[in-house]
Amino acid sequence: MLSRCQRLVIGGVLQAVRGGRPGVTASLRIAVRSSSVLASVTPENGLIDVLPRIKVEGLGAKEKVTLQLSTRDSDDMEFSSFAHYVASPGGIISNMANISVGGRYQGVSPAGLMSSLKTTPDVYVDNPILKYKRLGKTNVTTPLNYTLTVLPGHLTEGDLYSERRLPKSLATTTFSRTFMAPGVKRIPVEGEKIEGTLFLPAGHGPHPAVLDVFGTEGGLIEQRAAMLASRGFASLGLAYMNYKHLPYRPTSLPLEYFDGAVDYLQNHEHCQKGAMGILGSSKGCDFAIILASRRKEVKAIVTINGTSANFNISLTFKGEDIFPIYDGNFEIKRRPDDFSQCLLPEDSYTPDHPLSLPVEDIADDCEALLITSDRDGFLTYRAGVALLERARLRGKDNIYTLCLPGAGHVLDVPYLPHIPYTTIKPSNYQGDVKSLPVFWFGGNYYDSARATETFWRYTLNHFSKKLIHEPEMRKLQEE
Structure with a gap:
């Protein structure tokens, strides 16, 4: 049985980002957990130049969380970014409206998580030059697949990328971006x-x-x-x-x-x-x-x-x-x-x-x-x-x-x-x-x-x- 919150989110009307491919309908993927926290990204699939709209619901009023985004390039090397947010009185976080108070960037930056992706320390531990690797696709026929994770508290770079154990995530969802529209x-x-x-x-x-x-x-x-x-x-x-x-x-x-x-x-x-x-x-x-x-x-x-x-x-x-x-x-x-x-x-x-x-x-x-x-x-x-x-x-x-x-x-x-x-x-x-x-x-x-x-x-x-x-x-x- 879905909760009232889940029914409202699933039944909501979502509009694709301006710039989306004509004829492609916006879609929504929600990671439903035993907790009431829900994470969504719209559109779930789209071209790389379509901004992902991120929304987290069901948090406590003014609850502190870390949003972490990760993906892998054509060489299977991991890129990651993170930002600190504080939920609104209604328990909601949106990349379109809320302020990042720490992490890779600060302020209202809808594209902040995408823009601040860089290789994780395990990628360049044996080759420091890989710290400066550029995220891209040598095979543009396949998409970039992203994972968004909501973690409790404001975690540091050391917390996220060391061997220490991370706290259990509150919610996780995925989305993808491609470089080739249908028919190209x-x-x-x-x-x-x-x-x-x-x-x-x-x-x-x-x-x-x-x-x-x-x-x-x-x-x-x-x-x-x-x-x-x-x-x-x-x-x-x-x-x-x-x-x-x-x-x-x-x-x-x-x-x-x-x-x-x-x-x-x-x-x-x-x-x-x-x-x-x-x-x-x-x-x-x-x-x-x-x-x-x-x-x-x-x-x-x-x-x-x-x-x-x-x-x-x-x-x-x-x-x-x-x-x-x-x-x-x-x-x-x-x-x-x-x-x-x-x-x-x-x-x-x-x-x-x-x-x-x-x-x-x-x-x-x-x-x-x-x-x-x-x-x-x-x-x-x-x-x-x-x-x-x-x-x-x-x-x-x-x-x-x-x-x-x-x-x-x-x-x-x-x-x-x-x-x-x-x-x-x-x-x-x-x-x-x-x-x-x-x-x-x-x-x-x-x-x-x-x-x-x-x-x-x-x-x-x-x-x-x-x-x-x-x-x-x-x-x-x-x-």
Whole structure:
């Protein structure tokens, strides 16, 4: 026999988070225990950019509890976060309204538990570098499965992650998030002169296309391209270094390789022709701007925390060096907290520098949105300001900037964890991999969580405005 409280919860009307996939009904999973405490997450299943709404009911008035969230990545390594809450006089806790008074974050932060996930101590006890591992999915066809546990009292990090015995949980529930909406197709791109993965939205198309390029961490990162397809864009996640036969740490790259990625999308039968977009992060911003300045098919680009000049990797065309490496001093500085920080030369932010990225050559019918974070610990938001000034000095009014407060270098799809630091292995590094330098990326959990929401909304709207002309398809992006 269900209690009155249980009947009320089960019979309640729940509304999916704005941004959920059209046609997918919100669902609820409740962990029913012998106690009266009930935990729920809505929607139970959804895309990663749909915020989980957490609710705990049946607690005592002003009862202190710890909410712990955990998940495992594609390597089966555990990530966990926790926060301290005090129940309302009615015995309720909600991540949408209640204040966290301790743990990984404080204040009202609906995405706090998701944003503050990081590897548990047992993961990195034998390899300290794994402390800075980034949560992601190398296999985006499977979901991230989360477990939410309600524990009595305000437990510390030592309480939760030591070998001591934890108190019995008050309630537990699970939910999942995926990167591929129903009907999205994943197509490996091999033997096409480029390396990557194409994601096609449901339906025959033709679909508006976006090229997705990350920074010098290299490899092939698929989760953002998969999410772009889940939101209606055919997206090619492109690898250009540290992947298969591609060079590990190149000093130069042929522009023809990136032209090949544009050609691939423009020639694909399920992709819209004549208009496409590019999304670039960090070093990927360089390629987005350079391609937009040379290819008439590119009608919209979004860049995330790039530089204003070309560093590290020169670009060649037909064997000739057309975008040489900036010749200023590139300094790696050790911070007082022992993290490393990248410092670019001051004159690289000069709008008139001859090696600045050619924003002035972007065609008038292509719009560029340059997104920066004002707490970027790796590069700096000043690069976006310099490029905007360069464009304005040359009479261009199709370049825009958006600076996000409190965020760090990495802005990923909501609601993946904030990444305050990472390791980077230089090509000439000969030391123990466990002793790699750890670079400070900056930002904080709360502001970075909000920044990812803003970045994603602006990115989808920007591509929708420039690439989608059918009202029905544009409405799909806005829902």
